[in-house]
Structures are given as structure tokens and as C-alpha cells.
Amino acid sequence: MIGLTRRAAGWTALAPVLALLALALTWGRELPAVLVAVVAVLLAGAVLAAVHHAEVVAHRVGEPFGSLVLAVAVTVIEVALILSLVASGGHGSEALARDTVFAAIMITCNGIVGLCLTAGTLRRRVVAFNAEGSGGALATVATLATLSLVLPTFTTSRRGPAFAPEQLAFAAVCSLALYGLFVLTQTVRHRDYFLPVTAEGEVIDEDGHAARPSGARTLASLALLLVALVGVVGLAKVESPVIESAVAGAGLPHAVVGVVIALLVLLPETLAALRAARRDRLQTSLNLALGSAMASIGLTIPAIAVASIWLSGPLVLGLDATHMVLLALTVVVSTLTVVPGRATLLQGGVHLALFAAFLFLAVSP
Template sequence: MSALVLRQIRWTNVAPLVAFVALLITWNWHPPTFVSILLFALLVAAVLSAVHHAEVVAEKVGEPFGSLVLAVAVTVIEVGLILTLMAGGNSSETLARDTVFAAVMITVNGIIGICLVISSSTDGIARFSARGSTGALATVAALSGICLVLPSYTVSNPNPVFTPSQLAFAGISSLVLYAMFVSAQTGRHRSFFLPVDMKGRTIHTTPANHNPTLRSTIKSLVLLLIGLISVVGLAKLLSHTIELGVTAVGLPNSFVGVIIAFMVLAPETLAAIRAARNDRLQVSLNLALGSATASLGLTIPTLAVAMIWFPGELQLGLSPLQIVLLCLSIVIAILTVLPGRATRLQGGVHLVMLSAFIFLAANP
């Protein structure tokens, strides 16, 4: 058994390093098909290793800090990917909007939906903290409305684009909301974001799988960052192949943002699924809603500053179809989290909404 554990740990240590080396070797190169397949395999390996190291860090720092570490790390890399693609001229003016909107839909519908189904499969009912989840969801709704909906209704610009002053306001508001959310999650109301048992009582202890040392935690944190950089870097490297594939099958160019969001959120999705399997659904909700909050609260301010140097306009406003999907998702999520418990029915509803988003993204 110990030999098996050692092999697993060795594999999770090697995978991100190999992926990172492959990224450095193949950077600024359009790989042929067989190389792209190999790079995709390394991408999957980097995702799986990132999940392992994220769990090590989470066990050391405890909840909700562990979820916050992964959410912020992934979002920083997501911002870097968007800026890299925009600087390279390989993306449309709506890439940031498409990617951020897809991230919100995937987290609010996909991650929450599948985790509810998994968590409720044993006892029929999944329990979580309604106080923390409603606060996080309210932050996501406010950020989505300010950053993605309002640009479609302002009259200063005929396009779904903020003026410079409006974009500055949106960026500052996003930072303020995200800071308030982090303060609530890690400060006085930290207990709102801790897992609960079947009677709704807060669980203050973490599973005693193992207690990572400081040295192993630092190593996992470094390997986590390397793995996340490799994931997003390889996704960027494969983006040209993805664009060609999207065009070949007749999908709209905006679907590239959906694929990028799925790739970037893969580590958090797997971590949330594992938490749900361990009867720690609140950790899954922290990852999902925390990722959506960070994606909006950190990405929009960064892009607002970056547009000082980037030519063109930053189109953040959603289309009417996307606004309807967003509003439906927020309303359904509110009905899900308010009681503090849910069944597979609610999980299935969220997954159907995710399916509707993906289908309509491919067939708008």
C-alpha cells in the first residue's frame, strides 16, 4: 500500500514539471496533430496533479482558505490567458466576455449541479450552509449584473461597451465586492463557509487523512502553480488547433471561450467532485461560487487597466439570449441554496441549464 502511495505522489510531482517543460519547448509553435494529442494528454495529467496538490494545500490551511487558494490561482492564470490571446491578436473583442460568462455558467450550473447529484446520492438529501452560499451567490449576481448585463443597456456607446469612466467604475466596484466577499469568507463569518453534517451543524474539523508538513505544503503550492500555468499555457498553445476544430465543425467563434473556460476550470471541477464524494458539499460550493466571484471580481478590473494599452474596444455586454440564460441560472441557484439542503432534482435542474447553455452556445 505504501509503495502505491509513493508511486502516486511521485507521479503527481513529475506530471506538472513534464507539462511545463513541454510547454517551454513547444511555445510559439504550431504543433502537428500527433504532437497536439501528446500535449493534450499532458494537459490532462497536469489537471489531475493540480487537483492533488490543491487538496494538500487545502488540508494544511483548512477551509475556506483552501478553496480560496485554488480559486484565486486559477483566476489569475485565466486572466493571463485572456491577455495573452488578446495581445497575440488571435481572439475577438468578445473573448473576455465569452470566457468569463462561460466560467459563471459552468460554476453556477455545472459544478454545483454535479456535486449536488453526487452528494445526495447516498442519503437522498445534500446539506450545506445556506448563510455562506447565499452570500456568495448574491456577490456573483451583483458582479454579473454590473460587469456583463449593464454594458448592454448603457446609452453612452451604441455598442455593448462601457465608456472609459464606466469601465473604471465597474472595475472598482468589482474589486470592492470581491474584497468584501473574501473578508466575510475568511474573517468574522468564516463559519458560514464551513461544511455541515446531516443535522445542519457546522463541522470545524477537517478529515484526518494526513497532516501535511510545512515543507510538503510549500512543495505542493509550488507544483500547484506550475501545474496551473502548464494547464493554461498548453490550452493557449492548443487554442489554434481548437479554433480550427471549432471552425471545421461549423461552431461559432465564440465557442472558443467556452472551451477555454472548461479547460481552466477543470482542476476546480475535479476538486469539487472529490469534496462532494467525501460528504463535504460546502467545500464544493465554496469552490464553485468562489471561482465565479474571483473570475468576475479579478478579471474585470485587470482588463479595465489593460485596455489602456490594448487597441480596440472591450465588449462585455451579453446578448439578450445570454442575459436570459444568466437570469434563469441565478434564480434557480437562489431557489437551490436558500433552504440549505437539496436533492438530486435540484442538481439535475442545474445540469439541464448547463446543457442548454452549451447547446445554445453552439447553436445561438
């Protein structure tokens, strides 16, 4: 057993390093099909390693800090990826930030939440979570999404679904302020609202089932987590020309590129949230899902606002009518899911149906 544990630890330490090495060797180059496949394998390895190291860090610092570490780390590097793709000025780059952020919202609020509810209710007929914490997170996500992605469609200061500079600055300040307020609420003022609970509403002791990792191991896992996430997002960027070519060759809308990139970048959170749901820690899964959606907006919009100072060309943020309907339906369904503090297999199926509708309409608008 000790030998298996050491081999697993060695593999999770090696995978991020190999991904970073592959990133350095392939960045900015056109890859043949064989190397594309190799990069895809290393990308998958980096995702699995990121999940492992995120769980080590989360077990050391406890909830909700563990979920926050993974969500913020992924989002910060995701923002760098979005900015690099927007700055490249390729076809469809003016709407890439909108497409990727909206895809992240749909993936987290419907895909991840739906999968976790389904996984949890297949083990137990009814799963429980803290309605106060999840409700506050959902309200913040809905407000950020409306301010940043819906209002640009209706403002009149600039032609098209885009903000004027002062409007973009206002949205950026509001996004950053709301995200900061949420983090304060989650980690300091009402931390107990974001801890896992039993079906009877009692808080679960996260640290009671296993010894906490040492400080040295936690620091090593934190460093390897960051390396793995850089590898995940960087290799997703390396694969993006192949993705764009495949999307164009299949005659699909360019917005599909943003969907695929968001799916790749959010893989670590998806796997981590599923593992938590299988351990009856649905609150941890919701912390990851809603926290990632919030961070995607709350950190991307301010970064885009700053980058717009030197970026040339239009910046499309406003959603079209179809996506606004999907967003509104997601907020309504998520509210009905969160308010009772308990969920069944039906709620998981509804969220997965919404996620399937988003994917289908992305391919066939």
C-alpha cells in the first residue's frame, strides 16, 4: 500500500513538470497530428494531477478555503489565456471573452452542478447542502452575469453589444467589489454557511476522517498545483489552433471555440467537484461550481477592462437573445434548486438538460 501511494505521488509530481516542458517546447509552433495527440495526453495528465494537488491543499486548509484556492488559481490563469487569444486578433477574437465566460457559467452552473447532484443522489436518494451559502453565491453569480453580459446588449452609448469605456470601467469595479465581498463572506464573516452538512443539517467535520497533510507537503502540492494549472491552460492554448481548424472544418460557429476552451480549462474543477459529491460533500461541489462561475466573471471583466486600454478593435460582451434566455432559465432553475437546501435526482436531470441545450444550441444556433 505504501509503495502504491508513493508511485501515485511520484506520478502526480511528474505530470505537471512534463506538461510545463511540453508547453515550453510547443508554444507558438504548428504541430503535426502525432504531437497534437501527445499534447492531449499530457493535458489530461496535468488535469488529473491538478485535482490531486488541489485536494491535498483543500484537506490542509479546510473548507471553504480549499475550493477558493482551486477556483481562483484556475480563473487567474484562464484570464491570461483569454487575454492572449484576444490580443492575437484572430477571427472571432472580439467575442472570445464573452463566449468563454458565458460557457464557463453554463458549464459550472448546469454541467458541474448537474453532474454532482446526479452523482450524489445516486448514492443517497436526497442530498443536503447549506442554502444560505449557496443562495448567496448564486445571487452574486446572477448579478455579475447580468451586469457584464446582459446589459451591454441594451446600452446605447456604443453601437453593438458592447460597453462604452466608462461603462466597462463601472462593470469592472462592480465585479471586483462584489467578488471581494463574497470572498470576505465565504472565508471570514459567514464561513459556516459554506461548510458541508448532513441530511439533518449538521456541519460535517472535514478533518475528522484522515490526518491532515504536513505543511511541507501542502506547500509542495500548492506549487505543483500552480504548475499543473499553467500546463493545463497553456496546453489548451497550444491546442487552440487545432480546435479552431476543426471547428471551421466542421462548419460550426466560432463560438464553439470558446466552449471547448472553457471545457478544457474547467476539467480540474469538474473532477474535484465530482469526487466531493461522491464523498457526500455536496456543499464543497457547489462551492467549486458557483465559485468558479463567480471568479470567471469577477476576475475576467476587470482584466479585460484594463487590457482594453491597449487592445485594438471592438470588444463584444453582450449576449444574444438565445443565450439570455438560457441564462435567465439557469438562474430560475438554480434558485429553485438551492432554496430548499435539499435536492433529488430530478434537479440533477434538469440542470443536465439545460447544459445539453446550451451545447446543442452552440453547435446549431
